Amino acid sequence: VPEKFFEALQSLTIRHVKYGVKGEYVKPFGKAILSGLEELAGPRWTPPVVTAWKNLWSRVSTCVGRSLNVGTNLITVALVNGDVERFREAIECAPRRDRMSWVTRVEVYGAIMSPLYWAIRDGKFAIAQFMIQDLLALRADRDAYYYGREHLWCTHPDIIPTLCSDCPMLVEDLLDGLLWHSQHVHDGKVRANYYIKELYGGPEENPDAWKTPLAVMCLKGQPQMFLHPVSVKLLELKWDRFGKKTFLSVQAFFVIIIALFTDGFLMHHTGDCGAEGLISRTAAGALAFIVFVAMSYFIVKQYWRGQTTVVRVFRMPILTPRLLCNPWNLARYISMCCLVFAASSTAPQCLGGGRRSEAPSSPSVGGGLEPEMHQIDFLMVVTAVTAISMWGQLIQALVISTRLAALTYTIGQLFSDVTRFMYLMGITLVSFAAALTALQEPGFEEFDVSTMNLLKHFLNLAPPTHYDFEALGMFLMVMFAIIIHVGLLSILIAQLALAYEHLSEDKAGYAKMNRAFVCVEVESCIPMRIRRKIWDAIDFDKPLEFDHGDEGPTGGIQVMELAIVRAHPKYKPDRIIRCTGTADPHDPWPVIRDVFEEGEGEGVVKKAAS
Incomplete structure (x- = not known):
């Protein structure tokens, strides 16, 4: 054909x-x-x-x-050779109004290709970095400002997913180009512009909140990305606009359920049909049912709209709604289901005849009464699972504090190391228990007893005991003590110390990443009309001033930051490249070179325009 x-x-x-x-x-x-x-x-x-x-x-x-x-024009030749200088020379002759188009598209055999994606997929990262920096440079003549942010997102709407997946080191350059600081200080503050319109993700362009750039950074990005001032400001904007209020409201509602559960099921026995306990259990069950129905609605809604991801359980792919991909939400969903079951199981007993009947004590051999042995029924198990699940979920509320969230993340990562150690320790313990059982040493005649005795010995739960062992049995006990206490525990301590040192560098980024995840989750549940209202209230279409009366490009927000921001490594005072002379859009920009000369202990930058 x-x-x-x-x-x-x-x-x-x-x-x-x-x-x-x-x-x-x-x-x-x-x-x-x-x-x-x-x-x-x-x-x-x-x-x-x-x-x-x-x-x-x-x-x-x-x-x-x-x-x-x-x-084989100059641009494609530079791309093929990976020559940044030749690429710079190729676009320097472009008319200033077309320079952005030259950088973002080339035509080959009738197909429009992106030089940026071409460079990234071919591993020409230096050229890709230059393209991003050139597109996001702020240039001005006496007639207009030229800023390629909007053009970049128009021609590369998937720029964030591409960079996060293929070239995460360039995300920082992209974020750098979305920030501008003034060099002037007024009343102890510095004007700062954050051009985050596309990074925010409008509701019309991103009806699925899990497709917004912030969501992509959560799912595919790295924690260091969330420490950049632009990411911090974007997260702060969403958190203050809707994330914090919604999150705290949900947590407050959940705390009420926990309080009612604690009073109805723990402070009062489930067999107690007094008015206070019964009311608390009924109220807890009713609120849990409301939460269960609401979460079920969002789960079905996300599944219907395709807001799902593949989760592998025992290597089996399962299509899971986004809401249940969060372990906290999954635990909450299960605990609400258990609470509804527990509440509905105890209410009929009280309504049908008061307290549950107590079984009579069994007569003893001597004619007395033996105390009844404690029996655990299914309802107790469900209540216990609900208790540990609901109280454990309060850890999620720590996301309200960056420091506490960072500490929680660190403890969680260290716990995973401890879990691996416990697995290794368990195998070692069972091995020695099996050997001592085979030798039929005193107190170690049964395998399960041997295992429990060694476990008590390892946890120091048993009182000091003199073991009357044969030589081989005593040798095994000594070796067990050396391997566990001297070997494995020392390795665990050293491993945890190294892991904590490594995690301390990333914990702040992970804490903000966790908060960003909460914001995306909240945004995905907000009705579209409210998302539009929040979007319109931000007013991204308003031009941002560089100085009083000097209006620049639209697409961002302006804040007045404390002058201490000038000590931040990302502070670059007034990065606008202002060019004098002709303002004809058909003329190319004057050629600007950065010449570094070594001064007395510092680099001196000289800009020469031709």
Whole structure:
């Protein structure tokens, strides 16, 4: 089929452009192709066959040659060679109004390609970094400001997912280009512009909150990304607008349920049908039922809208709604289900006849009464699971404090190391218990008893005991003590110390990442009309001033920050490149070079314009 053939030819041509093949190679290559076909065909190389192949090659060579000539311009040559300086020279001749288009698109064989994605996927990260920095540079002449932020997102709407997946080190350069600080201080404060319109993610462009750039950074990004001032301001904006209020409201409602559960099920026995206990249990069950129904509604809604992700359970892929991907939400959903079951199981007993009957004590052999042995029924198990699940979920409330959230993350990561150690310790303990049982040493005749005795010995729960063992048994006990107390515990302490040192560098980023995850989760549950209202209230379409009366590009928010921000490594005073002379948009920008000269202990930057 001709269409399929030329589609494949298009991909082939684009690859050859990347290889640096030139248009003048086509003609000699065609002669070699036809000569080789003639040699292979032999007597079947008849005039009709020759004519057909020549016509085909004429069509192919014309298309390929034209594309190679167009595709081997200065920009594509620089991309192929990974030469940043040649790429800079190629775009310096672009009219200032077209410079952004030159950087973001090239045409090869009728296909529009992104030089930025081309560079990233070919590993030309230096050129990709230069493109991002050039696009997000703020330039100005006497007539207008030129800023490629909006053009970058218009031509690369998936820039954040691409960078997070393929080149996370360039996310910092992207965020740097969305920030501007004034060099002037007024009343102890500095004007700062954060151009975060696209990073925020409008409700019309991102109806699914899990597709917003912030959500992508949570799912695919790294914790260091959330320490950048732009990420911090974006998170602060969402947290203050809707995240904090909604999160605290949910937590307050949940605390009420915990209080009612504690009073009805723990402070009063489930068999106690007094008014106070019964009211608390009924109220807790009713509120839990409301939460269960609300969460079920959001789960079905997300599943219906495709807001799901694949979770592997024992290597089996399960399509799971986003709400249940959060372990805290899953635990809450299960605990609400258990609480509803517990409340509905105890209410009929009270309504049907008061307290539960107590079984009579069994008579003893001597004629007395033996105390009844404690029996655990299914309702007790459900209540216990609900108790530990509900009280444990209060840990999630620590996200309100960055320091507490960072501490929680650190403890969680260290706990995973301890879990691996316990697994290794368990295997060691069972091995020695099996050996002592085989030797039938006193007190170690049964395997389960041996295991419990060694566990008590390891946890120092048993009183000091003199073991009357044979030589081999005593040797095994000594080896067990050395391996566990001297070997494994020392390794665990050293490992935890190293892990804590490593985690201390990332814990602040993980804490903010966790808060960002909460914001995305809240945003995904907010009705669209409220999201639109919040979006309109921010007013991203208002031009931001660089100085009084000097209005610049739209698409951001302006804040007055304390002057101490000038000590921040990301502070760059008034990074606008202002050019004098002609303001004709058809003229290229004046060439600017940064010349570094070594001064007395510091680098001196000199800018020379030509």
